[in-house]
């Protein structure tokens with residue numbers, strides 16, 4: 001997929017009195033060169049000039065009676081507007097819509113209103129061999145190719161997208177260090193405390209019965225539900241004072257939880273969340289976000305395609 005970025009510049013004649021001076025400078029080569037100076041194309045960027053739109057006459061025609069050696073059209077323009085479309089390859093996300101790590105990134109893209117090209121990957125051997133391993137040496141989804149950058153680890157991708165598209169869609173991170181500090185703390189809590197336990201429960205209660213057609217290990221479930229309860233006590237204390245984990249606004253600290261939260265709402269672990277009123281309200285609030293609903297639609301779409 002290519003993203004077209006409309007771009008236009010206006011070239012004024014070097015001398016208004018003598019438009020021919022300007023005309024002499026405008027060769028096809030110098031126009032492109034000039035534009036390249038302004039937009040600095042990368043290896044993934046090219047400049048397309050739409051021939052029909054390139055030289056649009058504006059202003060008065062002058063000097064029509066003069067002989068311009070076959071370049072009358074050029075010479076008779078006081079100034080010229082050039083329309084350029086800068087094309088850049090859309091970033092690619094190698095994904096699997098059933099993967100919690102992938103859903104984390106897709107939710108971020110929707111929150112930021114960013115277009116990515118999705119490259120669906122199966123959980124089969126294609127993940128464990130080249131060319132995929134050069135994108136993610138651990139042979140897991142997601143991975144992202146954005147220009148010259150190749151990235152993996154879902155939480156790195158979400159941060160990269162949120163920083164790169166600062167000012168677009170939901171502001172998921174703060175640029176103010178003081179405001180950002182608690183967001184960073186709770187992003188770390190998610191990754192190093194909550195997710196260790198939540199992922200085990202997703203595996204036992206989601207992956208095992210529905211994908212592997214195996215029975216969950218009830219001892220592992222019980223042990224991890226207990227650990228989750230202890231972690232959520234700290235969430236309850238935090239969320240009784242603030243609407244979101246990072247402060248008064250929704251940020252990546254909340255978003256990173258969404259995929260595992262979603263899977264666990266369909267299991268007996270739901271009760272562990274529901275036993276804590278502020279946690280329960282927070283879960284309902286963030287899972288109802290339009291960006292998340294849109295991310296889940298991709299899953300439904302995939303289900304229809306596979307069935």
Ligand SMILES: N[C@@H](CCC(=O)N[C@@H](CS)C(=O)NCC(=O)O)C(=O)O
Nearest residue numbers: 099100101139140141142153154155
């Ligand atoms: N820490 C990684 C975890 C990635 C991960 O575990 N991906 C899983 C799906 S959620 C995967 O690709 N599993 C297939 C496999 O390991 O073969 C991240 O956040 O990106």
